[in-house]
Amino acid sequence: MTIITDKRVVSDLDPFSAEFRADPYRYYAQLRALGPVVWLEKHNIWVVHHYDQVRTVLTDWQRFSNAGGGGLTNYFKDKNWRQPSIILEVDPPDHDRTRKVLMRLFTPGALQKMRTEFTGVADDLISRATERGRIEAVSELVLPFPMKVFPDAVGMPPLDRDMMLVYGGMVFGAFGPRTPWYDQLLSRAEEVSAWVDAHCERSALTDDGLGAAMYAAADRGEITHAEAKLLVRSFLSAGVDTTIDSIGLCLRALAEHPGQWALLREDPSLARAAFEEATRYDSSSQSLFRTTTEDFEFEGQRLGKHEKVLVLIGSAGRDPLAWEEPDRFDIRRRITRQIGYGAGPHACVAQMMARLEGEVFFRTLAEKVDRLETDGPSELRLHPGLRGLTSLPLVLGGKQ
Template identity: 30%
Template sequence: MAVNIPDVDVDVFAPEALANPFENYRIFRDTAPIVRLPKYDLYVMSRFADVQAALKNNALFSSGSGVAMNDLMNKAIMGSTLFTDAPYHSELRSIVSRPLAPARLAELRQRLYSLAEELVESLVAKGDFDAAAELAPFLPVTVVSELVGLPEEGRERMLIWASAVFNSFGPRGVERTEAAFPIMEEMVTYARSCTADRVKPGSWVAKLYEAAEAGELRPEQVGPVMGDYLGPSLDTTILATGSMIALFAQHPDQWDKLRASPSQIPNAINEAMRLEGPAQGFTRVLTDDFSVEDQRLNKGDRVLILFASANRDERHWEDPERFDITRRAAEQVGFGHGIHMCMGANLARLEMSAILSALIPRVERFELHDAERILNNVLRGYKSLKLTAHAVK
């Protein structure tokens, strides 16, 4: 039986809570290291030190039983890298991440930067545009969907599937969770149809089939592992890019600083991920009893690890609500931490860097007119971000 775990009776999956989650996260942090959400019988860990330690200790905080908040989803996509533990996780990750190796990304860099230059030039010439719809998705949809190599008839559904993947991670009984399951079934059916003879030669998925032929993967593993490319390679980068642009629109002084010192781009991306990282958190299952301060959880308990709360924890970050591109933000856990650090983090950084590098010499400031948030059980970002990019004169 869990000991000294206080209940916090808020519905974090209600629309208004998803739109503005950070006050609830602060309540969690101020209440105790671990709290329980009685509506979902879900334990939550929200402080930076505890979150970072849990993500580092994958032997105790296991991903092997799934990282979603419901058993149906955890069983449905068992076998993807996100749902595995060491040592098998490391073996699988080494295969799946081959297209994301530094040498491969170096080959891709020039293409991404060239495409970003062309896109940004055309958008700045327009002046008014929707950064969430026209800017943020361009590189992931144009380049990543091609690199993944799926048959053409499924690519237009990739963004819908990606959103559904993360919605399906939510608790049962939440309308968004239940609505996502049929879309997930559609994605699984499509993935099963993507046999080796139907995918683009030399693509990421083709490489999975080559690994299966070489005996590195069992043939039945290709489908679940394919999901590592279908969902996370798109939505997270798109939402992170949109949120980053919104932050610069809301903080023109920080845009001025970045324009004056473009070498700050890597740290600016870290700071944007700290404040507005798209993935709010995933669950882990305890492989043994666990204690923190005077609290105790038991072996088998499932805990929601809130990355987004940790990234705003006053116990770790000075003035955590402030966007400051000079802050030392490399410790942010927006990309995860430990062995489950996001495989696509370097690609995401490269895409975001390409966009910023194209914007800096062309845009003096952003004027934000209207913004609409997505509502997703796990992801945070913008559905619409209408602004004017005031060109450098």
């Protein structure tokens, strides 16, 4: 139901409900039909959902701040359970200093080294999965690949890394309202924070990974050693779960669109394009938050100071004003206005690495697998946070 009060467009939709999360795209269409910015009375927040307004909010950091937190909790009014990230929850100019350190990690040489290592891991995982034929893809492919290659690249030694998933759940679960599920996660906050803290120490990392390069920047005086440790923590928390879910959603899209899978199988060089299209079509990062820094008018609505603005990236990726046939999954689509990695000064700093993981995984899959079919219904994670799968039964058949 929608009403207009004092020119404020109001909706009672709840973007954090299980019903909404199970099929967000039909609700996105409803929101887009209401206008460029809507007040969600359930949570007392604004929401933007068209491509143009989403990009505007993400790029205008002076009025739409990241320092208020990436989730529903308003850091300008309430404290969080952990110290804010010095890269994800801070605005320029402080953000520029730390971001510069991270951007320098992705040199051509570093990316080529990652490509070689990622390919070896993908080849091994996919070969073994193909031999089994019928698999549960989330546990056997989607999770193991990023959980191996990303921490390895950072320099985390081989160990039980499952605690990273618990930490990721705590970080991304904070995007929504407090629930019994999230409270149960937070009951482990002290234990999990201690584990993450210990494994982000310089002494816990190899001397040839991205983490070591962050500490080297501290040695040069570009950041402090305490900040280097916080950057390692933020890098690990932001880079694992998002890629896991992105690969899972892309894999499902290919399995559910046999014509598109045939295109990729016949031409594995389309792997990067397939991952790019899946990021638009069904992004793991469906939403972000920004917080207003002042009172101002935006798209005919009066926004107050320190009000939360929900930015629906997933809706922007299906906006018919920005994309032709937006509900069609087409790996040959030429994407020049990608929004799945965010935009502006806080666009995903590791997007080159994420894209490389996706490209390597799906290229290897296309080179080694002929048959890719669903083997039963997939299951989505329905609690607040990233969009991702908990189960994806597949049938794989190797190329002769």
